[in-house]
Every structure is written in C-alpha cells, then in structure tokens.
C-alpha cells in the first residue's frame with residue numbers, strides 16, 4: 001500500500017489535518033502504542049472526554065498495529081467498554097495487540113489507561129483484510 005505519510009488526512013494520525021488528533025505511534029514489544037492528552041475541545045459531558053474520541057484512539061491503535069505490519073485491513077466491528085470517565089487534560093496511554101487471525105479476519109484488542117495504570121476503556125476489534133488498492 002502506498003500512502004504518503006506526510007500528506008494523508010487521517011483524522012487520527014495525519015500530521016497536517018487541522019482538526020485531527022495528530023497521533024504518533026510506536027511499536028513496543030508485541031504492541032502498538034500512542035499517547036494523547038485530550039483537551040476541552042474533545043469533551044462530551046463537562047470535564048469528560050467524548051466516548052467517540054476514546055473510541056477513535058482505540059480503533060486507530062489497532063488499525064496502526066496492522067498498518068505497521070503491512071496488513072491492509074479495515075475495521076469491520078468494534079466493541080468498546082468504557083470503564084471510567086476519561087478526564088479532560090489527563091494523558092491517555094493507548095496500546096493495541098493482535099489476538100488472532102483466521103482467513104481474512106484479524107482480531108485485536110486495545111486499552112486506554114491513565115498514567116497511573118488505571119484502565120479507562122478497553123476494545124475488541126475485528127478487521128477484515130481488503131486488497132491494497134481498495135485503500136488508495
């Protein structure tokens with residue numbers, strides 16, 4: 001897959017999307033990790049990060065796990081359990097790992113934690129392999 005990593009507009013990870021989260025990922029052991037400090041513009045209920053933003057962090061970490069391993073796959077199903085409210089202004093540490101593969105179906109899990117290790121949310125994702133040219 002050929003994606004120009006300096007010019008693409010992914011809401012989660014583009015370095016140039018003006019309203020994006022600008023996430024930067026790294027591999028750590030058998031996981032893919034990122035950090036994000038949500039601001040007031042990311043909240044839902046006052047002081048709490050919007051669940052859609054937390055979901056984006058989890059989904060993107062799993063997608064990046066695959067992208068960084070040359071898998072061309074899209075999210076086909078995503079389940080998120082929000083354990084505690086994510087406070088605005090507190091750094092979230094996000095990590096994703098693969099849990100299985102069967103044919104085109106890849107299964108992953110991800111979690112978002114506070115700096116003290118408290119788990120904020122966990123996700124299970126199913127990704128389906130697609131042809132590389134399907135993702136431009």
Ligand SMILES: CCCCCCCCCC(=O)SCCNC(=O)CCNC(=O)[C@H](O)C(C)(C)COP(=O)(O)OP(=O)(O)OC[C@H]1O[C@@H](n2cnc3c(N)ncnc32)[C@H](O)[C@@H]1OP(=O)(O)O
Nearest residue numbers: 003005008010059060063067074075076077105126128130
């Ligand atoms: C540097 C840039 C990096 C950017 C990273 C960006 C990451 C963003 C991550 C995302 O958010 S991706 C965007 C959100 N997801 C999508 O837009 C996907 C939309 N859905 C689709 O495109 C299609 O539905 C999909 C490709 C997932 C499947 O369509 P297909 O026509 O290829 O497959 P089909 O529906 O025929 O299913 C194929 C097989 O998979 C099975 N399947 C499909 N969905 C499933 C599911 N959820 N769970 C289990 N099995 C599933 C299905 O039953 C079937 O099994 P069999 O082969 O045994 O018959």
